[in-house]
Amino acid sequence: MLTETPAYLVRLEDESAVFLDAASRLSYVQTDDTIAIGPVDALEPGHRLIIVNPAARESIAYRIFAAKKGEETDQANSQMIKLWQLHLENGILRLGLTHGDVLHKIQELGSQRISSIVIGQWARGDVLGPLDIRDIYRIGQVIESDWLIQNWQRVGLALLMVRSGHRLLGRQITRIIQRAAVGDYELAKRDAEFLEQIGVTMGELQDAVTLLAIEAVSRDAKLIPTEQIGKIIPL
Numbered sequence: 001m002l003t004e005t006p007a008y009l010v011r012l013e014d015e016s017a018v019f020l021d022a023a024s025r026l027s028y029v030q031t032d033d034t035i036a037i038g039p040v041d042a043l044e045p046g047h048r049l050i051i052v053n054p055a056a057r058e059s060i061a062y063r064i065f066a067a068k069k070g071e072e073t074d075q076a077n078s079q080m081i082k083l084w085q086l087h088l089e090n091g092i093l094r095l096g097l098t099h100g101d102v103l104h105k106i107q108e109l110g111s112q113r114i115s116s117i118v119i120g121q122w123a124r125g126d127v128l129g130p131l132d133i134r135d136i137y138r139i140g141q142v143i144e145s146d147w148l149i150q151n152w153q154r155v156g157l158a159l160l161m162v163r164s165g166h167r168l169l170g171r172q173i174t175r176i177i178q179r180a181a182v183g184d185y186e187l188a189k190r191d192a193e194f195l196e197q198i199g200v201t202m203g204e205l206q207d208a209v210t211l212l213a214i215e216a217v218s219r220d221a222k223l224i225p226t227e228q229i230g231k232i233i234p235l
Contacts, residue, residue, distance in 0.1 A: 006221040013213040015235045022221040048211040080158035089123040091143025106138040129159045
């Protein structure tokens, strides 16, 4: 498993920055407000990155998952994810922990999570699970769950399979989010019906996305820990 990847440092407004995978393609808003898709080295000062709040994205993904589960869900993966969420919820209650307690303890074990809100989202099933699957193992240690300690990799694989299995749905919602980012709320009938089906409003999409102007792009790629890719950092 790769632990580092070549990345460019992109300086953003408000004294912030982000490392972007040098080999990736991403969506961005050009100076004429059109949305383009291209490699990182195509970015220029004045372009704006489309930043989607991770928790909001996962919440929307969960609602897509729930709305489509009768059609597309792999039952084995679904059951594995439900078990992980149940063990987390039961462990919190059994040990009398707050979500803040859990966050602090997994941070001590190396987690990069910064908000206790996500702990409750995982336990309730509002969000399927962490993107860093090692957090599942860390939580297993914190709540003293032998099942999570033994099965964290299987849970991580189930999360990956469900997210990958809904890639086309993800592309559809991403396209709508990108349009919301630039203030385009005129939806095609198909997109409007899709949002109505999953119970997501354009207002929620607008709140889930931020546009950050690019001030400078480093042209020298550096090896960066993969877990740091895509995270907004202060300068």
